[in-house]
Amino acid sequence: MDAHSIFIFVLGLIFGSFFNVVIYRMPEDKSLGGRSHCRHCKKLIPWFFNIPILGFLYLRARTACCGKRLSWQYPLVELTTGLLFLCLYHAFGLTWTFAAYAVFTSSLIVISVIDFHHQIIPDELSLSGIVLGFGSIFITQNISWSSSLLGILLGGGTFYAIAFTYEWFTGREGLGGGDVKLLAMLGAWLGVHSILIIVVLSTFLGSLVGIALIAFGQKDSKGAIPFGPFLAIAALIFLFFQDELLPQFYPLIYP
Numbered sequence: 001m002d003a004h005s006i007f008i009f010v011l012g013l014i015f016g017s018f019f020n021v022v023i024y025r026m027p028e029d030k031s032l033g034g035r036s037h038c039r040h041c042k043k044l045i046p047w048f049f050n051i052p053i054l055g056f057l058y059l060r061a062r063t064a065c066c067g068k069r070l071s072w073q074y075p076l077v078e079l080t081t082g083l084l085f086l087c088l089y090h091a092f093g094l095t096w097t098f099a100a101y102a103v104f105t106s107s108l109i110v111i112s113v114i115d116f117h118h119q120i121i122p123d124e125l126s127l128s129g130i131v132l133g134f135g136s137i138f139i140t141q142n143i144s145w146s147s148s149l150l151g152i153l154l155g156g157g158t159f160y161a162i163a164f165t166y167e168w169f170t171g172r173e174g175l176g177g178g179d180v181k182l183l184a185m186l187g188a189w190l191g192v193h194s195i196l197i198i199v200v201l202s203t204f205l206g207s208l209v210g211i212a213l214i215a216f217g218q219k220d221s222k223g224a225i226p227f228g229p230f231l232a233i234a235a236l237i238f239l240f241f242q243d244e245l246l247p248q249f250y251p252l253i254y255p
Helices: 003-028 054-058 073-092 096-118 123-140 145-170 177-190 194-215 228-249
Strands: none
Touching: 003 073, 003 096, 054 073, 073 096, 073 228, 096 123, 096 177, 096 228, 123 145, 123 177, 145 177, 145 194, 177 194, 177 228, 194 228
8 A cells, every 4th residue: 555545544534533523413413623522421532542443442442531332333434434535545546526525425424324323314414415516516527517406306306206105105204304315415416327326226235234134133124224324335336336337227328
């Protein structure tokens, strides 16, 4: 691994450490500023214990102040961010396109973990993501403004129709408004042709996980499973493998 790759990976680890703060504080409407403190005894955490991954390993997954167990979410978010930044660097180089998609993937990480824990997708992330996604096309130039705009409309409209139809027939909410806004955000960033692929991939992944959870007795058939993480994974698959996926889904347009 060259020096630039190491720098990008470490940068991702640092950002991932901050994303853990956002994931914890945003659903509770807490300020994102200020020193980190222990979630159990509320004591301030020295900066050297917040060094990404190394601090967690040194503490052996326990807090230094009160000895409570630390969640593995912290190093996993840091490592995931570092690896995604590294993948973006190798795909796009150290360019403005890299910077734009770093914002996109970072948002997906935070959204996925918050949705996993709380079954909510904050409007602050999804709605701002729609605006940033549309603005990003003038930086990345990978899609046209019309494709981004149609992606917003089709993404939001498709999931709204699915959610409305499901609730109409079952009397239960299947997809929340957060999922609708998230798919609109993905359409803004990735364009109209990404929507069908993201819907198919996320549904397939969600079905596999849902069946596995039911089979192992972790969920019943009516249990709610947060769908945001599957949309995020599908979007990342499309981002990195769209050249292979587009001809499979649209053979007449991408021969």
